[in-house]
Amino acid sequence: MANPKIAVFASGTGSNYNAIMHAIECKELHAEVALLVSDQPTAKVLEKAEKYETETFVFQPKDYPNKASFESAILQALQHAQVEWLVLAGYMRLVGKTLLEHYEGKIINIHPSLLPAFPGLDAIGQAFQAGVKVSGVTIHFVDEGMDTGSIIAQHPVLIEEGMSRDDLQTAIQKVEHSLYPKTIQQLIN
Numbered sequence: 001m002a003n004p005k006i007a008v009f010a011s012g013t014g015s016n017y018n019a020i021m022h023a024i025e026c027k028e029l030h031a032e033v034a035l036l037v038s039d040q041p042t043a044k045v046l047e048k049a050e051k052y053e054t055e056t057f058v059f060q061p062k063d064y065p066n067k068a069s070f071e072s073a074i075l076q077a078l079q080h081a082q083v084e085w086l087v088l089a090g091y092m093r094l095v096g097k098t099l100l101e102h103y104e105g106k107i108i109n110i111h112p113s114l115l116p117a118f119p120g121l122d123a124i125g126q127a128f129q130a131g132v133k134v135s136g137v138t139i140h141f142v143d144e145g146m147d148t149g150s151i152i153a154q155h156p157v158l159i160e161e162g163m164s165r166d167d168l169q170t171a172i173q174k175v176e177h178s179l180y181p182k183t184i185q186q187l188i189n
């Protein structure tokens with residue numbers, strides 16, 4: 001049977017996209033990334049997508065009258081690529097009705113904190129500022145809220161004495177890069 005087709009949504013560096021592609025190459029993840037969707041035409045993730053020859057759909061929300069209209073354009077690209085699962089990896093935008101209705105129960109997100117603590121932007125900075133001793137990574141289903149969907153997997157990261165914000169980011173991303181491919185594999189197969 002053919003591997004399930006997924007689309008990765010990313011707005012930034014793309015280290016999680018990279019980890020997913022690496023897991024596919026190593027045959028730890030049996031999936032095909034049929035599309036990379038980005039709302040940032042200058043995002044670093046697009047250079048990585050070029051290297052892996054992943055097809056891309058790049059858009060700028062300002063070129064559309066509203067969310068429904070840019071999500072309809074995304075939907076068309078997803079359907080053309082026969083995508084079954086949407087994997088958000090640093091896509092810093094709330095998913096709207098158009099995509100939620102078509103991909104119900106098939107959209108997941110990774111977030112760099114132990115939700116429900118520290119939702120939204122700069123979760124790593126929020127945890128660092130709060131002085132918590134444990135943070136971590138959450139993978140969850142996406143609903144209309146901000147990082148509110150039901151939780152699929154979590155992994156803690158200890159914040160040791162003397163750790164900087166950058167150290168915490170490095171530790172969290174290390175966990176993300178192994179937890180995301182593993183969790184995707186469990187879900188889609």
Ligand code: GAR
Nearest residue numbers: 012013014015016089090110111112
């Ligand atoms: C990741 O740390 C991810 O958890 C976070 O954005 C980063 C993207 O990094 N996502 C969120 O904060 C979502 N609320 P990457 O571009 O290197 O994969």
